[in-house]
Amino acid sequence: MSGITPDPWHDRVVTDPRLSGASIERVDGEAGTVVLVGVLHDHPASTYRVRTVLDAVAPDVLALELPPLAVPLAAHHAADDLTPPALGGEMSAAIQAADTERVVGIDGPSIGFLGYLAAELYAERASLATVRRTAAALRSVTSTAVTRRAAAAVAALTTLQVAVDGPTAYDTGRRDDPERQAAEERRRIETAESMLRVFTPPPAAAIKRTARERYMADRLATLGRTGDVVAVVGRAHLGEIAGHLRDGE
Template structure:
C-alpha cells in the first residue's frame, strides 16, 4: 500500500494488510474486524486497487452465495454482509471463493490434526460442538441464499454488529474505533491461554486457509479478506509454501 494511500485515509492502515509474493502470484491479505465500517472500507478499497483474479473470503463455500446476494445492491457499502459483501461489490472478477471450513477436506484435516497430536478424549469431544455450530451456520446461509434467489426477500442470517461508529462517521472516527477494538481483542487473547480444542481448531483453520490460497494464486493474484486475529498466522503459513 502506498504512502499516499496511508496519508489520505486512516482506514487504509498498512498495519492491517499483508502482501505475500511468489512466482505464481501475489496474495494480499486484508485484516478486518467483522462488520466494522473501517474494515469494509479497507476491503473495498484494496480490492478495487488490486483488481485480483480471485477474491477469497474467510467464509465457508456454502456461505458465499448469500454474501454475493447482499453485494448485489446499489447501496455502497451493502447493508448486510459487512466487509465480505463490500469486497464482493468492489470486485471486477466473478471468481469469489470461500477458503474456510467446514468442508469435507477441512474435516479430514481436523481429524488428522487430532490424531497426530494424540489429542485427549476431552479435547476431541470439545472440538465437535464448535464444528457443528459452524456447519449449521454455513448450511443456514446456503438455504437463505437459495430462498432469496427464488423470491424478492432480503434475508440476513446474522444481525450486523453494532459499533460506536457507523458508515456515516468520518474516517478518523472509524479508524480510531477500529484500532481500539483491535487492541482490546489482542490484549484479551494475550491474557488468556486458549483451551486445547480451540488451539486445534484455529491452527487447522489457518493452515487450511493458507493452503487454499497457495493453490488459488497459481492462476493469478488473490485478495483475501480475513479476520484480524488470523492475519499474521495465515501470512506466515502461506510464506512456508515458497
C-alpha cells in the same frame, strides 16, 4: 495480470489511517500475488479498507474467510443497490467491489478442512474430551453454514434480502470520519489481542484455530498459483496466514 506491484492504494495510506499497513499483507509468488486484507467483522473501517484495495486492483480471485456454503448468501447481499451493501458486512462489500467473477470461500467447514482438523487433533494427541468439544463446535458451524446456504436459496426465489445475522453496531460517528473509525477499530482489535495474551484458549478452540489458519493458507497458496488473489480474512488470523504462506514459498 503479473503481480500487484506497486501496491496502488499506498498513496492514500499517509492520509487515511484505515489503510494501516498492520491490516494489509502481501505475499508474492511465482505466478501471482496474494494480498491479505485483515478485517474486524462488520466494522466500517474494515469495509472501507476492503473496498479501497479492491477498487485499486483487479484480482483473478477474490477469497473470503467464509465456508463455501456461505458464499451464495454473501453474493446475494452484494447485489444490494446500496454501496456498501446493507447486509453481509465486509464480505459482501468485497464481492460488490471486486472486478472478478471468481469468488471462493476458503474457510471450513468443508471436506478439505476436515482433513486438516483431524491431522491437528492427532498431532496434539488430543484427549477424548477435546475431540468431543471439537466435534460439537464443528457441528455448530456446519449448521450455521447450511442455514446460510438455505437462506441464499430462498432469497434467490424472492425479492427479499434474507438476513441470518444482523449487522454489528459500532460507535464510529460519521461515515466520513476516518480518524474515529480507525481509532475505534484499533481499540477493539487491541482489546481482543490482550484477551488472547492473558487467557489461554481451551485445547479444542486452539486446535480448531490452528487447523483453520493452515487450511486457509494452503487454499490461498493453491489459488495463488493461478494468478493474483485478494483475500479478506479476520484481523486475528492475518499474521499467521501470511506466515504460513511465506514459509511455503
